[in-house]
Amino acid sequence: MRRRFYILLILLGSVLHVSAGLTSEEQTLRDSIFNVYHSMPADTMRVEYLKSMYQQNIRADWSIELADSALQAARVLGNGRLELMLCHEAFRYSQYRGDLQEMERRLAVLKECCYRQKSYEYYFSAWEAVLDLQCSRGNIEYAILQAKQMKADAEELGYEKGICTSYIALGSAYGYSEQYAEGAEAYKEALKCPTISTREKLDTYWGLSGCYIGLKDEENAVIILNQEKEILEKLAGAKPTNYPLYRDRLLDNQLRFCQLYAKIKEIPKLKSHLLIAKKHYTENVFLPYYFQYHLSWADYYHLVQDWDACFPELDLVLERSKGMQPWYEQNVRKTKAQYLWDAGRQEDALEAYKEIVQIGDSLIQYFREQQTETVQSNYRIKKELMKQAENENKVRWLTFASAMVLFIIILVFTVRTLYFRSLLRKDEAETRAASELARKANHMKDIFLKNIVDDIKVPLDSVVHLSKLLSVERDTLSIEQRTEYSSSITVNAERLIILVNNVLDLSRLESGMMRFDVQSYDVVQLCRDAVYMAGMQEGNLATVSFEHDVESLMLRIDSSRFHKLMTSMFTAKDAVTIHCKLIVTGGEQEIKLVVTGSPLSASSPDRLRQIQHDINRLFIEIFHGSYTIESEETCITVCFPLA
Structure with missing residues (x-):
């Protein structure tokens, strides 16, 4: 009785809160619905009426009162079918409004009801909707893990339709992360499911076509x-x-x-x-x-190249997406900047890129806060469910208790309480450790972002300033000044491109999103090719010599990334001599590449050089090798295992 009393108080409070913001027409409609509802006998027809009124008025904010009232009435009647449908309708209310936190809370309630009724269709479809919204908010890795967990849960339940839904959710998440090959495989598995419906087939075709377009x-x-x-x-x-x-x-x-x-x-x-x-x-x-x-x-x-018609179309998209989908809006801005560049409007393009960088910093901070909020919400939901389960177990035990087994019940209850407390302590310790790790990672990322923004801002400001000088004061500048300014713009633009590409490569390597094409190659020939490619690079004044003990040696590696690794060590702006020696050590179990004389090995605070070292080291460590720098001897040693 006390529990029902508290529920009624909560519902009354929510009713008063919502009612305060209603118009007179809405208030009249709402009151008339509840008057009809209370005049009907307390049976299934009354609940069906309230559910029907909710569905007709789902666009109104106050309609959730109807759903919650109908849900409570269905529970009192013990009608499991209606309770299940109304739990799903309440979820649809939060889904319609894009409220992720409320969707996850409603999903937890729906899960409990579905498992109790042993009817899982509503639960898995709602779970898919939550993951889709998570992807649109940028939480793609979390969505991939949850989609895999969905498949495991469906297999454990033996629910074929849930397995099909999990494949669709997994394919969608891979599509958001641009892992199109993996997404296509997941969608193909969904099409193989015998229980796939027409709607699900259309959704699968939609996602699969998107993957093929990406490929x-x-x-x-x-x-x-x-x-x-x-x-x-x-x-x-x-x-x-x-x-x-x-x-x-x-x-x-x-x-x-x-x-x-x-x-x-x-x-x-x-x-x-x-x-x-x-x-x-x-x-x-x-x-x-x-x-x-x-x-x-x-x-x-x-x-x-009809630019007069092109840019108004992009402006229409930016106008409608402003403030609604920040990540999507950012991508459209990048497209517009690229098209401005292609149209020959370099100044406008550079201003657009500068704005993109500034907005990008705020978006990163926004998504970081969103992810933190999601983790905290999930923890609170799990904690609340554990408390709810504990209370229900207590009620069951006390219901079936008797005087003869009172001592046993107390003992069992005590053991279970201690067990839950130990679980909570363990979870709390893990949460603290994870929070501390996240704090340190965020701190390091803030430092990195601050440094990299400075490295981008300086050459970008130089390009913009010199471009303005060339365009505004071109007639007053001498030929030597125009040549000097143009050369400076080219150098800074090339530095920006190299810096951005290296930062992207470093990010992919650190997050494990870098894709490799690993095949068996002759490492001797790869080194020769790298020497040749370095010699062909514009502005490279280095002379490279290559010495090797063997004529041919096979190694499983990504040739493209290996060439980038080697050419980074074979490049110099000054006339220097670089020597590379290939040695087979450890009884033909390991190869060692010793590069001496490379400017890359010199000690320097240059950000580009530090990032290049990090990229090289991460790439080699992925293939279980090592990357050593000896600045005093201007020597870089790279080791790869052959087995």
């Missing part, structure tokens, strides 16, 4: 898109009233074709599908389709 696999992408198109046209043509229901999906299908042909620069095919998409397009279309429609037109105008 630039035109043949397979067209096959999948045509299969999706065939299903959509069949559904839309089944009844005259069906077309408005599938208009957005038909538009999205055509925009996928546009995305593919824009990537491979097939201008006639791109325009053909844009004209078809135009027939399905309306101004009140679903927002992601609105973005993609105008971006596709911008891609087309970019390819045909």
Whole structure:
């Protein structure tokens, strides 16, 4: 009784809070619904009525009162079917508003109800929706781990439809992280599931086509898109009233074709599908389709170099996405900056890139706070569920207790309490350790970001300043000054490109997102190729000699990354002599590359050189090797195991 009393107090408080912000019409509608509800007999029909009213008014903020009241009534009646449906409807309320924290709380309640009723469809579909929103917020690695956990849970339950849903969620997460090959494999596994529905098949085709587009696999992408198109046209043509229901999906299908042909620069095919998409397009279309429609037109105008039509399309997307999807808005800004550069408007492009860097810092901080909030929310939810489970166990034990087994019940309760307390202490210790590790990592990342922003800002300011001088005061400058300024712009731009590429490579290596093409190569030939490539580099004045004890030796390595490693040690702006020697040691179990005379080995505070060392070291350690620098002897030693 006391528990029900507290629940009623909470519901009353939420009702008063929501009611305070209602208009007179909304207040009248809400009161009339509850008046009809209270006038009906306390049975299933009354709960069904409240559920129906909630579904009709789900867009209104106060509709959650209807769902919560109906859910409480269903629990009192002991109607498991209605309780399950209403738990899912309450989840849909938070999903409709994009409230991730509330979605996760509702998901925990839905999970408990589904497991109790042994009906899992609502739970797995809701879990997929949460992971999709996590990906859109940038928590992609977390979503991948959760999708794998979803598959494990579904296999443990023997629920085939849940396994299919987990593959779709995993493919979606891989797609967000641009791991298109892994995403395509996950979607293919989903299509093999015998329980896959038409809606799930359409979602799978959508994701699979996106992976093929990312891989630039035109043949397979067209096959999948045509299969999706065939299903959509069949559904839309089944009844005259069906077309408005599938208009957005038909538009999205055509925009996928546009995305593919824009990537491979097939201008006639791109325009053909844009004209078809135009027939399905309306101004009140679903927002992601609105973005993609105008971006596709911008891609087309970019390819045909119609700049007057291109940039207004991008501005429409930026205007609608502002403040709603910051990461998406940032990507559109990058596209616009690139197109400004391609249009010959270098000054505007550089200003846009500068703004992107500034916004990027704030976005990183925003997503870091979001991830911290997600971890804390998950911990609070788990802790609350543990308390709830403990209370329910206590109630069950006390219900079946008797005077003869009172001592046993107390003993069991004490043991269980100690067990839960030990688990809580363990979790608390792990949480403290994880928080401390995260704090140290954030501190190191802040230092790194501060330094790298300075390294980017100085050459970027130089490029902008000198560009303005060349454009504004060109007539007053001498030929020597113009040549000097142009040379300085080129040097600083090249330094920026090298710095950005190295930072991206370092980030991928540290996060484990770098992909390698590992095959068996002749390491002697690879070194010769590296010497040749270094000699061909513009501005490289180094003379490289290569000495080796063996004529041929096979090594499993990524040749492209190996060439970058070697050429970084064979490059110098001054005329120097660099010597490289290949030695086989340890009974042909290890190879050693000793490079002397390389400027890279000299001690220097240069940020580019430090980043290059970090990239080289991480790459070699991935292949279980070692990277040693001896600054006093200007020597770099690289070791690779052969086995």
